[in-house]
Amino acid sequence: RAYRDWLRAQIKRNTPMNQVARALLTARGNITQNAAANFQRQKTDPRDMGEFVSQTLLGIRVACARCHNHPFDRWTQADYHKFAAFFARTRVQGGELLLVKRGEVRHPRTEKTVIPSPLGVSKPAKADGLDYRPALADWLTHADNPFFARAMANRVWREMMGRGLVEPVDDLRVSNPPANPTLLDALAASFTKNKFDLRRLIRDIATSRAYQLSSRATAANRADTQLFSHAYLKPLPAPVKVDAIVQATGQPD
Secondary structure (H helix, E strand, C coil): CHHHHHHHHHHHCCCCHHHHHHHHHHCCEECCCCHHHHHHHCCCCHHHHHHHHHHHHCCCCCHHHCCCCCCCCCCCHHHHHHHHHHHCCEEEECCEEEECCCCCEECCCCCCEECCCCCCCCCCCCCECCECHHHHHHHHCCCCCCCHHHHHHHHHHHHHHCCCCCCCCCCCECCECCCCHHHHHHHHHHHHHCCCCHHHHHHHHHCCCCCCCCCCCCCCCCCCCCCCCCCCCCCCCHHHHHHHHHHHHCCCC
């Protein structure tokens, strides 16, 4: 509940999404008092946490590279474990997210300890005291990061349009290209230029011609399921569906 309320407050205040991501990645302390720390309760193993963060905030599935180089993307086994190493020194104990003095990830083939490094970056990260996560946050939320803005733009597009420019939305890779690469690049560039303003991104999509198209298909575009030549019908999300039934039937619950 604390985490939900915190996230709702960030959206209400229109906190830039890069700042939200930074708070999630660097949080520590009591999980009730510092609700953002709940983000890192999702997984306890650093490898699982690396997969969760890359999939959630970057739209990249690196899980295939845990045991071998990714067969459909550029990520190597070394890339995978270097990214996981950012979370090797965090522990959840007694309702608190803590940093410990020792914690590392070893490459499964070489048995050598790996130094944390962001995806696609060869230079090792520098720790802030014991904590490597601020370095990860610096990289992930930087305007030059090639992944974060694209992942966010694709997720918001899917929420509003019923289908992402890339599907699944957390599987952005060269072998799974966007339905409209130029459009995704433009949305990501605008999102970055406008300092990761979520409301501005929503406004850009809502005022677009694509968003305002009718769902009534024509003979020419009836077969289109991914190029957004007409609005796609989509099921109501579960909470909205419940509210619709309540409104239609007059039953309170």
